[in-house]
Amino acid sequence: MSxxxxxxxxxxxIQLQVHPLRTKxxxxxxxxxxxxxxxxxxxxxxxxxxxxxxxxxxxGFAYSGPxxxxxxxxxxxxxxxxxxxxxxxxxxxxxxxxxxxxxxFFFMMYYGLVVEGRPWGLVRSKVRKDYPSVQLTAWRFWPxxxxxxxxxxxxxxxxxxxxxxxxxxxxxxxLKARSSVAIKAA
Numbered sequence: 001m002s003x004x005x006x007x008x009x010x011x012x013x014i015q016l017q018v019h020p021l022r023t024k025x026x027x028x029x030x031x032x033x034x035x036x037x038x039x040x041x042x043x044x045x046x047x048x049x050x051x052x053x054x055x056x057x058x059x060g061f062a063y064s065g066p067x068x069x070x071x072x073x074x075x076x077x078x079x080x081x082x083x084x085x086x087x088x089x090x091x092x093x094x095x096x097x098x099x100x101x102x103x104x105f106f107f108m109m110y111y112g113l114v115v116e117g118r119p120w121g122l123v124r125s126k127v128r129k130d131y132p133s134v135q136l137t138a139w140r141f142w143p144x145x146x147x148x149x150x151x152x153x154x155x156x157x158x159x160x161x162x163x164x165x166x167x168x169x170x171x172x173x174x175l176k177a178r179s180s181v182a183i184k185a186a
Contacts, residue, residue, distance in 0.1 A: 017154055025065035028109025028142035031155060034099055039175055041176040051054065055115045056170070059107070068159040071099055085151075092146040100142055104134050118150075134173065142168070 006071050015023040036056035040048055075095070079087050108131060112123030153161050 004127045016160075021066060021069050021158065023062050024163070026067045027160055028065030028068065028163040029057045031163045032064065032170060033057035033166040035170040039171045040066075041060075042171070043175060052115055059110055060163070063097030063106070063110075064103075065159060065163065067099070067103070068162050071095070072155060072158045075150075088147060092100075092143050095146050096139060096143055100138055101135055104138055105131060107170075108134065111173070114118075122182045137172075 012023070033053055033056060036053050037048065063115055075091050078094070081089060105127065106129045109123060112118045112126055113120070113155070116123075118126075145162070149158050
């Protein structure tokens with residue numbers, strides 16, 4: 001690892017320790033922005049939509065980073081002192097039955113209403129149509145991520161790991177949202 005990267009990582013760890021919520025929020029916002037930039041490029045946008053990019057970054061900063069911070073704190077309170085595979089499985093199951101459906105629903109609503117600026121009726125019908133397949137796909141993907149996160153990641157790195165994987169997931173959600181819009185426009 002280069003000296004610059006080592007120094008940056010050292011400073012990041014200090015910020016994570018001194019200001020955990022702020023650091024996780026900023027990290028989630030930056031990763032959300034990167035995922036949207038990639039999604040825009042993959043979807044063939046000729047000119048980057050800066051407003052969309054900033055709104056996705058706002059979502060990561062204001063919602064997903066803080067949500068993850070508090071989710072993992074609550075999980076550690078609920079399962080305080082418990083270790084082992086059964087505890088990890090219970091954490092993954094609880095997360096998949098509660099926060100996973102909520103986060104996917106909330107992202108789809110935010111994307112339609114705020115990012116795209118679509119009317120409530122259109123967003124509601126789109127969520128009604130697409131949400132089941134998005135959530136079923138999430139239940140195939142996120143339990144593995146949750147298992148790795150709870151089994152191997154220390155508490156202070158869980159939001160970072162989750163945010164990194166979520167940036168890949170957001171590319172999928174962005175492309176899913178964009179493809180539905182493109183099909184309706186055609």
